[in-house]
Amino acid sequence: MGKLVDVEEKLKEWNERVVKAWTSKKTERKQTFSTKSGIQVKALYTPLDWRGDYVERLGFPGEYPYTRGVYPSMYRGRLWTVRQYAGFGSAEQTNERFRNLLRAGQTGLSVAFDLPTQLGLDPDHPLAYSEVGVVGVSIPHWREMSLVMEGIPLDQVTTSMTINATAAELASMYVATAEARGIDRRKLDGTVQNDILKEYIARKNFIYPPKPSMRYSVDLIEYMSREVPKWHPISISGYHIREAGGDAVQEVAFTIADGIEYVRRTVERGVDVDSFAPTLSFFYAAYMNLFEEVAKFRAARRVWAKIMRDWFHAKRPESMIMKFHTQTGGAELTAQQPEVNLIRTTIQALAAVLGGTQSLHVNAYDEALGLPTEKAAKLAVRVQQVIAHESGVTDTVDPLGGSYYVEWLTDELEERIWKKIEQIEKLGGMVRAIELGFPQREIAESSYSTQRRIEAGELVIVGVNAYREEGQEDIEVFKPDPEGREKVLDRLRKYRSERNEMKVRDALNEIRKAAEKDGVNLVPYIMAAIQRGTTVGEISGTLREVWGEYVESGVF
CATH class of the missing domain: 1.20.5 (Single alpha-helices involved in coiled-coils or other helix-helix interfaces)
Structure with missing residues (x-):
């Protein structure tokens, strides 16, 4: 003392x-100096700014409260999974990009689906036609999934799928593809996003009302954790909350509040928390304020560990671990001077690594202009490889641990995160908070505040409100296969002509009956329907008939 x-x-x-x-x-x-989220920063931090008990607040890597990392040796033992989010045009074109990225050193796949697939519409639906293959790959049936994964050893790679309202259909297609190749589903490793709550909060690709949507998500958690045990049946996502304009505190607090809701509802079914909690995963953004982002990840692990131990009485250490994927900030990419984005994404990726991520996607420098070119995607992989092998930051665990500033900022963020979570709990949990418009309003206000700071010059964006250059340099822009849509439609017509329509009809009737009953897990019925030849649009159409569609009300 x-x-x-x-x-x-x-x-x-x-x-x-x-x-x-x-x-x-x-x-x-x-x-005044402040972080991106508006937390004021002093000129100097000393031991006076952190007086917590080391063992209680920090501990050691691989042990509660996991502040310093979820594994004892972290990257000294194994590097994070290197991913690039990809999917566009036809299945063939996406498959080619996957193969090229794997050859470049990517170690896991991350699939982007087009909007019709995400919203449960087949590509020949009138509302779908203009969007087929535009912002992701079109996967209306399992044979299209098989084409996307052609020549890729599904039992040797991990695959992440960004899909929510139709997550069970796409997970079923992946399983059907593997089993058609003789691969045991229990060997499959990967993640399906399946986080419908953040769709209502930020991303807006929902189909059904919240109550049946939560049933759908929890059905998939329950089923996959039992039948496909290496798979992560949900990726509880803060990334989209941040991209919609939320700050670092809102990103973590709302994400963890979503996680509480999923765990609570799964446990209420009588499922033992330690039987599924180890399969939960999370997804965060990495933005430009390096120290705030590192502190954010450390605080998030500590909060989640306490919730799982003290709120849900988890016994297994694996149940208390927050494993997460990180993607660099898409909203921070600029169309002006786009090559400067390489510098931004390198700093953001470094923050994710210093913060202890398990998986990482680095945005390509040209993504403010369009889908990434082959060159830009490969450079994004190289960013990760340079950090991993040349920077030295992977040589020791939690290298910023013990920094007076980082430890103070970790505590400060944690305190603010807990206050937000408590607010949501007082409202009745996240589903009720969403119905009241609470997180939507908070994010909108944060987004507005950030924009005001940019316009006032308080937040400097190089090339946008400072160091501007006249004219636009000539940057190659990627264009998907113009014939991709017709290829998808031709194969869909052929697929339907070759299937047994009676089996399809029976499968959809079974889904309808199961959806009408509470307490029945839908996933086995969806899995069976996919294998019998049904499409995403047909399954979603059946569930729409039973559950209806959700129309968001204004919250302002």
């Missing part, structure tokens, strides 16, 4: 003797 008293006295003396003399001659650049 005496040492801290000495520090306090020396700090006061330094401020009086050194700082005042210095600042009387040299003024600081700004009146």
Whole structure:
């Protein structure tokens, strides 16, 4: 204690003797300094700013509360999974991109689906036609999934699928593809996003009302954790909350509140928490304020570990671990001077690694202009490889741990995260909070505040509100296969002509009956229907008839 008293006295003396003399001659650049999320930052941090108990607050990597990392040796033992989010045009074109990325050193796949697939519409639906293959690959039936994964060893790679309202259909297609090749489903490893709550909050690709949608998501958690045990049946996603305009606190707090809702509802079914909690995964953004992002990841692990241990009484250490994927900030990419985005994504990726991510996607520098070119996608992989093998940051676990600033900021973020979670709990949980428009309003206000700071020049964006250049340099823009849509439609017609229509009709009737009954897990019926030849649109259409469609009300 005496040492801290000495520090306090020396700090006061330094401020009086050194700082005042210095600042009387040299003024600081700004009146106040703050993080991207608006947390004010002091000029200097010392041991006085962190007085927590080391074992209780930090501990050791691989042990509760996991502040310093979820595994004992972290990247000294194994690097994070290198991913690039890809999917566009035809199945053939997406497959080619996957193969090229794997050859470049990518270690896991990440599939982007087009909007019709995400919204449960077959590509020949009138509302779907113009969007087929535009922002992702079209997968209306399992044979199209098989084409996307042609020549890729499904029992040797991990595959992440960004799909929510039709997650069970796409997971079923992946299983059907593997089993058609003689691969046991229990060997499959990967993730299906399946986080419908963040769709209502931020991304808006929902189909059904919240109550049946939650049943659908929990059905998949329950089924996959039992039948496909290496698979992560949900990726509870803060990334889209951040991309919609939320700050770092909202990103983590709303994501963890979503996680609480999924765990709570699964446990209410009588499923033992330790039987499924180890398969839960999370998904966060990495933005430009490096220290805030590192502290955010550390605080998130600590909060989740406490919730799982103290709220849900999990016993297995694996149940308390927050494993997460990170993607660099898409909303921070600029169309102006796009090659500068390589610098941005490198800093963001470094923040994710210093924060202890298990999986990482680096955005390509040209994504503010369109889908990434082959060159840009490969450079994004190279960013990860340079950090992994040349920077030295993977040589020791949690290298920023013990930094007075980082530890103070971790505590500060954690305190703010807990306050948000408590607000949501008082409202009745996240589903009720969404119905009341609470997170939607908070994100909108945060987005507006950030934009005001940018317009005022308080937040400097190089090339946008500072260091601008006239004219636009010539950047190659990727164009998907113009024939992709017709290929998908031709194969869909052929697929329907070759199937047994009676089996399809029976399968859809079974889904309808199961959807009408509470307490029946839908996933086995969806899995069987996919294998009998039904399409995403037909299954979703059946569920629409039973559950209806959700229309969001205004919250402002």
